[in-house]
Amino acid sequence: MKFANIILANLLRKKARLLLTIGSFAIALFLFIFLSVVRDAFTMGAAVASANRVIVINRTSIINPLPLSYRDKILRIPGVAYVTHDNWFGGVYKDEKNFFPQFVIDPQNQRQVFPELVVPDDQWAAFLKDRQGAIAGVRTAERFGWKIGDRIPIKPAIYGSGNAAWEFNLVGIYHGTKPQADETQFWFQWDYFQEKLDPEDRGQAGWYTLRIDKPDDAVRIAKTIDDEFANSPAETKTQAESAFAASWVKQFGNIQFLIVSIGSVVFLTLLLVTGNTMAISVRERTSELAVFKAIGYSDRKILFFVLAESLVIAVLGGALGILAAAAMMPGLAKALAGMLPVLVLSSKTMFSGVLLALLVGLASGLLPGLGAMRLRVINALRRV
Amino acid sequence: MLSKLIFGLVITLAAIFVFLLVMTILAGLLAPVFNTVPISYNFRSIRARWTSTIVAILGIAGTVGVFVAMLSLARGFRATLVASGSPGNALVMRAGSPSEMMGGITLDSVRIVQDAPGVAHDSSGPLVTQEVVGVVPFPLITTGTDANVQVRGVSSNVLEIRKFVHIVQGRMFQPGLNELLVGKNASRTYKGLTLGNSVGFGGGHWKIVGVFDAGSSAFDSEVWCDATILNQVLLRPANIFQSATVHLTSPSDFQRFKDAVTSDPRLNVDATREIDYYAKQSTTMTRLISILGGLVAVIMAVGAVFGALNTMYAAVSERGREIATMRALGFNSTNVLLSFLFEALFISILGGILGCLVVLPLNGLTTNTMNFQTFSNVAFAFKITSNLLLAGMAFALVMGVLGGLLPAIRASIRPVAVALREL
Numbered sequence: 001m002k003f004a005n006i007i008l009a010n011l012l013r014k015k016a017r018l019l020l021t022i023g024s025f026a027i028a029l030f031l032f033i034f035l036s037v038v039r040d041a042f043t044m045g046a047a048v049a050s051a052n053r054v055i056v057i058n059r060t061s062i063i064n065p066l067p068l069s070y071r072d073k074i075l076r077i078p079g080v081a082y083v084t085h086d087n088w089f090g091g092v093y094k095d096e097k098n099f100f101p102q103f104v105i106d107p108q109n110q111r112q113v114f115p116e117l118v119v120p121d122d123q124w125a126a127f128l129k130d131r132q133g134a135i136a137g138v139r140t141a142e143r144f145g146w147k148i149g150d151r152i153p154i155k156p157a158i159y160g161s162g163n164a165a166w167e168f169n170l171v172g173i174y175h176g177t178k179p180q181a182d183e184t185q186f187w188f189q190w191d192y193f194q195e196k197l198d199p200e201d202r203g204q205a206g207w208y209t210l211r212i213d214k215p216d217d218a219v220r221i222a223k224t225i226d227d228e229f230a231n232s233p234a235e236t237k238t239q240a241e242s243a244f245a246a247s248w249v250k251q252f253g254n255i256q257f258l259i260v261s262i263g264s265v266v267f268l269t270l271l272l273v274t275g276n277t278m279a280i281s282v283r284e285r286t287s288e289l290a291v292f293k294a295i296g297y298s299d300r301k302i303l304f305f306v307l308a309e310s311l312v313i314a315v316l317g318g319a320l321g322i323l324a325a326a327a328m329m330p331g332l333a334k335a336l337a338g339m340l341p342v343l344v345l346s347s348k349t350m351f352s353g354v355l356l357a358l359l360v361g362l363a364s365g366l367l368p369g370l371g372a373m374r375l376r377v378i379n380a381l382r383r384v
Numbered sequence: 385m386l387s388k389l390i391f392g393l394v395i396t397l398a399a400i401f402v403f404l405l406v407m408t409i410l411a412g413l414l415a416p417v418f419n420t421v422p423i424s425y426n427f428r429s430i431r432a433r434w435t436s437t438i439v440a441i442l443g444i445a446g447t448v449g450v451f452v453a454m455l456s457l458a459r460g461f462r463a464t465l466v467a468s469g470s471p472g473n474a475l476v477m478r479a480g481s482p483s484e485m486m487g488g489i490t491l492d493s494v495r496i497v498q499d500a501p502g503v504a505h506d507s508s509g510p511l512v513t514q515e516v517v518g519v520v521p522f523p524l525i526t527t528g529t530d531a532n533v534q535v536r537g538v539s540s541n542v543l544e545i546r547k548f549v550h551i552v553q554g555r556m557f558q559p560g561l562n563e564l565l566v567g568k569n570a571s572r573t574y575k576g577l578t579l580g581n582s583v584g585f586g587g588g589h590w591k592i593v594g595v596f597d598a599g600s601s602a603f604d605s606e607v608w609c610d611a612t613i614l615n616q617v618l619l620r621p622a623n624i625f626q627s628a629t630v631h632l633t634s635p636s637d638f639q640r641f642k643d644a645v646t647s648d649p650r651l652n653v654d655a656t657r658e659i660d661y662y663a664k665q666s667t668t669m670t671r672l673i674s675i676l677g678g679l680v681a682v683i684m685a686v687g688a689v690f691g692a693l694n695t696m697y698a699a700v701s702e703r704g705r706e707i708a709t710m711r712a713l714g715f716n717s718t719n720v721l722l723s724f725l726f727e728a729l730f731i732s733i734l735g736g737i738l739g740c741l742v743v744l745p746l747n748g749l750t751t752n753t754m755n756f757q758t759f760s761n762v763a764f765a766f767k768i769t770s771n772l773l774l775a776g777m778a779f780a781l782v783m784g785v786l787g788g789l790l791p792a793i794r795a796s797i798r799p800v801a802v803a804l805r806e807l
Contacts, residue, residue, distance in 0.1 A: 099668070262450055266687075269446030273690070274691075
């Protein structure tokens with residue numbers, strides 16, 4: 001630490017430049033974090049997929065239903081612990097812009113199959129008692145300022161005849177135990193759903209989600225189910241939840257690739273800009289560095305001065321950028337509400353951000369540092 | 385009241401800012417004409433500091449490139465969906481349905497709609513196609529994994545209603561048979577969707593009898609067949625369709641037609657211009673891309689401005705003595721300011737041009753993504769318009785002013801005597 005003074009003096013030589021360079025670093029890291037978070041949001045489903053969940057959908061397409069009678073047949077297959085079924089309601093709350101996913105759930109098995117979506121026991125009890133009860137994810141509840149006890153009208157778009165909104169009582173709010181969990185869903189009761197449907201539409205589940213005892217059994221169970229319903233009017237397609245989520249992600253096509261390539265362009269550009277600044281500031285000090293050498297500082301010390309300077313800038317700027325990104329997250333989540341379900345700044349992303357800042361700092365200091373190290377005192381001093 | 389005042393104030397300030405910006409850009413660009421500092425001085429100094437100049441140019445080019453690429457993606461997606469609608473067509477769905485996926489209209493209702501005023505006729509009858517849509521997974525050629533393809537059951541007169549759709553290979557399907565027409569993008573994107581091939585879905589075997597070109601609209605990503613057959617195969621109730629598309633006698637007849645069907649007590653339907661319907665379908669994705677792209681471009685612009693500031697500040701401080709010499713020779717401070725501003729703008733114009741040129745090859749490149757409204761895949765192309773390129777150049781110039789003005793001011797106000805005395 002004996003050279004701290006020299007490094008500090010070098011840093012503060014041009015304050016405007018110092019601030020601008022730190023700013024460039026902060027922005028590069030901010031963008032890196034931002035793009036990583038968005039990329040994660042597209043692949044979020046795969047991250048929360050549980051190894052012991054299996055999803056059964058209609059082979060024809062996900063929007064075709066399956067008869068409710070399949071439930072008991074699936075439950076008889078050895079290795080299946082619980083079966084729950086959901087329907088996509090697709091209703092509209094006040095305006096189409098207020099999109100959030102609404103599911104008709106099976107209250108008996110929901111909590112066993114999705115233990116990571118937690119509802120307090122008293123709220124769950126209230127839900128079971130109230131036919132029109134509904135439970136919302138905390139993000140959706142916050143988005144619309146809902147409180148427990150509110151009455152929520154949702155207009156059906158797929159089901160039922162007529163346009164009258166269905167009324168729900170918000171009796172509970174669920175939280176996810178994992179940060180990536182989808183906290184935007186809205187759940188309501190199968191019984192209420194059935195009651196509101198025309199008689200000929202009843203008894204149709206959208207898809208089944210099973211919890212199995214051992215993840216290794218997933219392939220066998222999937223095959224058993226698909227064989228059982230082969231050649232029936234509603235053939236099934238059974239996949240592990242992770243495979244299901246992964247195929248969903250792939251449907252977004254090249255979006256992920258685009259984000260990654262944009263991120264790389266952005267990053268390279270900023271690397272160039274910062275590297276250039278370091279080069280300028282070393283070049284300006286050529287004669288100073290020559291004086292250092294002339295009075296006996298070794299080449300390695302000179303390299304150390306330059307590298308230390310760029311690393312300090314990188315760390316300060318990087319930390320600033322990461323902090324700013326973390327602070328921006330709630331606002332960003334709000335701006336993208338209804339479009340991307342979950343924006344999470346994971347510690348992995350933060351860690352890679354810090355690492356990246358260090359690397360860029362090192363890289364941008366290295367070239368000018370080596371140049372300074374190789375400087376021949378006599379030439380440097382002769383230069384004006 | 386207060387919020388209105390603040391809003392007015394903000395608008396006024398923004399207008400002043402934009403005005404000043406435009407004036408600065410004009411002054412900077414016209415500098416070689418007005419001031420007497422020779423323009424060759426700027427070019428020489430750019431050449432003398434070529435490494436930092438190139439970096440500043442690349443910084444601006446990268447920003448402009450990302451800005452134009454993101455916006456062209458959003459534009460392309462929108463254009464693809466908007467191209468799917470014709471102004472002379474109206475889409476009839478159950479009132480309140482946000483998309484045809486969720487619509488429902490009975491054959492009886494369709495018959496009533498057929499007789500409404502404004503519906504065009506040809507020799508075979510009213511030009512109305514009642515349609516059923518479903519999504520069916522097909523494997524992508526690129527990854528081998530399944531993606532959802534929109535399958536549309538249509539009436540056999542559909543080509544008379546969507547006149548921009550042409551069959552480029554094979555023939556029209558025959559009503560009542562399991563025959564498919566595939567869009568040209570679908571044929572290119574999914575395994576097995578080629579002319580003459582047979583595919584199975586929904587428990588039926590289908591023969592592909594034709595490939596159609598729908599003018600780069602979303603229909604190009606679809607597969608079409610007979611609506612009645614599709615209803616049977618998807619096990620949906622017969623004689624219930626999801627939407628009906630009507631060809632109007634003229635686009636101006638839309639209001640008359642809409643009034644007639646919405647006021648008919650036998651119907652519970654709403655009519656939308658087809659073009660408006662598809663424009664609305666594109667909003668979620670377009671908004672997502674625009675918000676993300678806009679944010680990235682703005683943040684990146686700040687970074688690029690920082691880079692330009694650094695470059696220009698360094699240029700000014702390295703040239704302290706040159707500047708003082710010019711002042712001593714009789715150039716006044718405005719001349720020096722304009723000269724430096726010109727240099728910054730010149731760098732930013734080069735950056736802007738480079739950025740635009742680099743992204744230009746993206747134009748027309750197709751990619752595909754899932755449309756949130758239909759859960760099915762749509763192929764679309766980057767669409768780089770001259771407006772976008774102009775916006776990119778404007779963006780570059782703004783960055784040039786922001787990065788060049790402060791250093792230029794510093795250059796112009798340094799006292800001559802002090803600067804000359806410096807080493």
